[in-house]
Amino acid sequence: MLKNITMGQYYPVDSFVHRLDPRIKIVLTIAFIVAVFMVHSLVGYAIVLGFVYLTSRMANIPFKMLTKGLKPLRFILILTFILNLFFTTEGTTLLRLGFIHITVEGLSQAVHYSLRLMFLVVGTSLLTLTTSPIMLSDGIELLLSPLKRFHFPAHELGMMMSIALRFIPTLLEETDKIQKAQMARGADFESGNLLQRAKAMVPLLVPLFVSAFRRAGDLAMAMEARCYHGGEHRTRMRVLKITQHDYLACAAMAGLILLIVVEGLIL
Amino acid sequence: MPIQLSNVTHTYSEGSAFQATAIRNVNLTIEDGEFIAVIGHTGSGKSTLVQHLNGLLKPTSGTILIDGEDLNGEKTDRRRIRQKVGLVFQYPEYQLFEETVAKDIAFGPKNLGLTDEEIDQRVRRAMAHVHLDYDKYAERSPFELSGGQMRRVAIAGVLAMEPKVLILDEPTAGLDPKGRDRILSMVQELHAQGGVTVIMVSHSMDDVARLATRLIVMSKGEVVATGTPREIFQQVDMMKKIHLGVPEAAKLCALLRARGIDLPADLYTPQELQECLLAKWKEAHPC
Amino acid sequence: MDERIKVEQVSFTYEEAEDPALTDIDMKVQPGEFVAVLGHNGSGKSTLAKLINALYIPTQGAVVVCGLDTRDEDRVWDIRQQAGMIFQNPDNQIVATVVKEDVAFGLENLGVPTEDMPARIESALAAVRMNEFADSAPHMLSGGQKQRVAIAGILAMEPSVIIADEATAMLDPSGRKEVLDTVRRLNRQKGITVVWITHFMEEAAQADRVVVVNQGRIARMGTPREVFQHIDEMRELHLDVPHMTALSAQLCKGGMPLPQGILTVEEMAEEVCKLLCPSN
Numbered sequence: 057m058l059k060n061i062t063m064g065q066y067y068p069v070d071s072f073v074h075r076l077d078p079r080i081k082i083v084l085t086i087a088f089i090v091a092v093f094m095v096h097s098l099v100g101y102a103i104v105l106g107f108v109y110l111t112s113r114m115a116n117i118p119f120k121m122l123t124k125g126l127k128p129l130r131f132i133l134i135l136t137f138i139l140n141l142f143f144t145t146e147g148t149t150l151l152r153l154g155f156i157h158i159t160v161e162g163l164s165q166a167v168h169y170s171l172r173l174m175f176l177v178v179g180t181s182l183l184t185l186t187t188s189p190i191m192l193s194d195g196i197e198l199l200l201s202p203l204k205r206f207h208f209p210a211h212e213l214g215m216m217m218s219i220a221l222r223f224i225p226t227l228l229e230e231t232d233k234i235q236k237a238q239m240a241r242g243a244d245f246e247s248g249n250l251l252q253r254a255k256a257m258v259p260l261l262v263p264l265f266v267s268a269f270r271r272a273g274d275l276a277m278a279m280e281a282r283c284y285h286g287g288e289h290r291t292r293m294r295v296l297k298i299t300q301h302d303y304l305a306c307a308a309m310a311g312l313i314l315l316i317v318v319e320g321l322i323l
Numbered sequence: 324m325p326i327q328l329s330n331v332t333h334t335y336s337e338g339s340a341f342q343a344t345a346i347r348n349v350n351l352t353i354e355d356g357e358f359i360a361v362i363g364h365t366g367s368g369k370s371t372l373v374q375h376l377n378g379l380l381k382p383t384s385g386t387i388l389i390d391g392e393d394l395n396g397e398k399t400d401r402r403r404i405r406q407k408v409g410l411v412f413q414y415p416e417y418q419l420f421e422e423t424v425a426k427d428i429a430f431g432p433k434n435l436g437l438t439d440e441e442i443d444q445r446v447r448r449a450m451a452h453v454h455l456d457y458d459k460y461a462e463r464s465p466f467e468l469s470g471g472q473m474r475r476v477a478i479a480g481v482l483a484m485e486p487k488v489l490i491l492d493e494p495t496a497g498l499d500p501k502g503r504d505r506i507l508s509m510v511q512e513l514h515a516q517g518g519v520t521v522i523m524v525s526h527s528m529d530d531v532a533r534l535a536t537r538l539i540v541m542s543k544g545e546v547v548a549t550g551t552p553r554e555i556f557q558q559v560d561m562m563k564k565i566h567l568g569v570p571e572a573a574k575l576c577a578l579l580r581a582r583g584i585d586l587p588a589d590l591y592t593p594q595e596l597q598e599c600l601l602a603k604w605k606e607a608h609p610c
Numbered sequence: 611m612d613e614r615i616k617v618e619q620v621s622f623t624y625e626e627a628e629d630p631a632l633t634d635i636d637m638k639v640q641p642g643e644f645v646a647v648l649g650h651n652g653s654g655k656s657t658l659a660k661l662i663n664a665l666y667i668p669t670q671g672a673v674v675v676c677g678l679d680t681r682d683e684d685r686v687w688d689i690r691q692q693a694g695m696i697f698q699n700p701d702n703q704i705v706a707t708v709v710k711e712d713v714a715f716g717l718e719n720l721g722v723p724t725e726d727m728p729a730r731i732e733s734a735l736a737a738v739r740m741n742e743f744a745d746s747a748p749h750m751l752s753g754g755q756k757q758r759v760a761i762a763g764i765l766a767m768e769p770s771v772i773i774a775d776e777a778t779a780m781l782d783p784s785g786r787k788e789v790l791d792t793v794r795r796l797n798r799q800k801g802i803t804v805v806w807i808t809h810f811m812e813e814a815a816q817a818d819r820v821v822v823v824n825q826g827r828i829a830r831m832g833t834p835r836e837v838f839q840h841i842d843e844m845r846e847l848h849l850d851v852p853h854m855t856a857l858s859a860q861l862c863k864g865g866m867p868l869p870q871g872i873l874t875v876e877e878m879a880e881e882v883c884k885l886l887c888p889s890n
Contacts, residue, residue, distance in 0.1 A: 242434030
């Protein structure tokens with residue numbers, strides 16, 4: 057049943073990494089991406105790999121889950137590799153075969169870019185696997201809240217994200233129902249060319265939009281009835297607190313960056 | 324066009340952590356011209372069962388024969404069968420999408436590839452069945468109508484397929500008494516005059532008692548009893564055990580019998596009870 | 611004693627509408643009372659509910675809730691805290707992805723300190739017997755359970771009135787019973803005043819008082835017994851009467867001297883037994 061789908065790719069287990077403050081995790085993920093871009097040697101990548109492996113162990117997440125995230129990206133990865141390999145023509149020639157011209161620099165750039173891309177995906181997967189969508193939206197809201205001073209609607213953005221998360225399962229269920237109801241009236245969602253298929257979606261999308269608007273109206277009224285009046289003077293049940301564990305995680309990240317810098321200087 | 328189910332089981336998300344068997348080993352035969360009510364507690368598998376009858380869900384195991392043809396056979400044209408077995412979902416008004424009532428009702432017939440003339444005829448017939456005046460409503464937007472009227476438009480959309488079997492999943496849910504009566508009398512007419520086999524999922528024992536010729540009682544994914552309302556509603560204890568009520572008249576009959584009033588055990592409509600009680604009263608007080 | 615809710619000469623017209631949705635409504639609700647409002651769709655009963663919660667402001671007349679006039683814009687949030695409202699569609703009033711966070715929603719809006727929240731949430735969930743679902747996702751609950759969560763969300767705000775706008779219309783019989791029983795218990799045990807809008811006669815039969823609304827006006831008001839005696843009038847208003855009330859009227863016509871206004875099967879059994887039981 058659609059009801060049971062897991063949201064996003066959150067992997068619901070308890071661990072040191074899961075319990076970290078989402079704000080810290082978001083910041084650390086950004087730091088991790090920066091660190092990956094600072095790496096210029098294979099040894100450096102080995103260090104990053106080691107770091108990722110250790111983190112995944114500490115998060116109780118099977119390493120396979122991380123690599124699974126790469127699967128949909130395999131074409132982009134291969135493309136990045138090939139483009140860099142064949143289209144970097146300057147530098148020492150490694151191989152010349154007819155129109156194919158591979159240089160040492162080309163090979164090294166191809167390896168670099170694909171590795172960076174891979175780590176980028178793996179790093180963000182680590183964030184989404186260990187942080188529930190609602191915590192993620194909380195974290196984003198709080199990180200953006202200093203921008204409120206410049207009239208940036210951080211609270212509204214957070215509220216929107218969490219309501220969206222709340223209604224995704226409801227709307228999925230509804231989609232399934234409307235689809236079946238139209239199929240019972242002979243609708244065909246499966247055959248025909250692209251244009252025909254797009255047209256076949258109308259009986260599905262119109263009721264879905266109508267229903268989403270109706271729900272939005274109802275919800276707005278229910279929220280008002282429960283005294284919702286924006287973010288001002290509002291308290292929160294879930295208060296995020298930075299603990300020693302978060303400092304520890306920051307220290308670990310600082311260690312990683314330091315290692316990469318030192319390794320870059322030595323080699 | 325009889326429908327025959329043998330050993331039908333349906334398991335959702337088989338093989339995953341969320342695996343759940345919604346119906347188990349269902350054996351049923353539904354004959355032409357019956358008015359069947361499917362009753363059961365929420366989650367007893369009623370909705371899953373009826374979605375099998377027109378091939379929207381495929382059984383995990385077991386077979387469904389419609390007019391002797393295997394519904395899930397490789398060569399079976401399921402869309403053709405869906406036309407013969409119409410299914411009205413819960414809150415069907417949420418499936419409306421066209422600009423006008425007539426266009427929405429025409430959606431089904433259009434999918435059947437009928438001529439414009441035939442489609443127009445069918446739309447008019449379907450609107451007559453649901454008591455909506457063609458001249459008044461055909462060109463109006465379905466979204467301007469009242470809830471009860473929208474529901475009737477949606478039902479007309481299924482009726483325009485001219486099915487031989489009409490399945491309705493809680494057709495009166497959320498309506499006020501007037502809306503409820505309208506829908507039910509309409510269904511009754513379709514059954515009595517249109518010769519349509521009706522299968523209705525319902526929570527209202529009083530409605531079911533009034534309308535159905537046979538009940539299918541479901542509990543925890545299994546069919547636990549089938550029979551006429553009279554047969555089923557005498558079994559007050561069995562019904563209680565599976566968290567279902569009986570019509571109020573049947574409840575009263577059981578209470579009075581327990582108090583020592585000599586009444587037949589199988590009374591379940593207010594009319595019968597009224598006649599019986601008045602007869603008793605006249606017997607005791609001959610004036 | 612002061613009235614909890616006072617509706618005085620109220621008329622209300624929707625912005626784009628020509629005809630008023632409600633006309634000359636006069637109605638008082640005492641503290642601790644359970645009042646059912648009956649009427650068919652479009653009769654104006656939902657509008658009445660929204661006037662009490664200050665979601666709408668009367669075009670004419672005044673609505674006073676717990677001594678607060680709904681026209682007073684500064685007191686809107688106090689009124690809504692005092693008079694909580696549950697709506698028809700269980701899916702469309704739950705805001706959060708976890709039950710206890712949804713219960714917290716109202717508290718967060720009122721600015722209740724974070725450290726006070728857990729206790730209030732727990733007691734609200736306990737009052738509707740949903741503690742064990744505190745950490746569940748709302749979309750995994752049944753309709754009746756979702757409505758109970760909505761009630762808990764209001765209870766946490768410590769209201770003196772609960773307004774239910776057809777809160778059982780989309781539920782199955784056991785869900786309906788679950789929700790009505792919960793609200794009746796809160797009414798009896800905590801003395802919360804209830805305005806229960808419904809089109810189920812059996813639910814209205816359990817109220818202290820029934821108000822029948824038709825075409826934007828109050829058509830009849832009184833105890834369920836008084837109101838349901840008028841079988842023909844109720845049917846004319848496209849409403850119904852409880853099955854037992856109808857049956858007892860038929861039996862009376864046939865000559866059985868039953869009292870008027872029988873509402874439940876148990877009462878009916880009792881009264882019929884007085885006349886027909888072998889021992890009598």
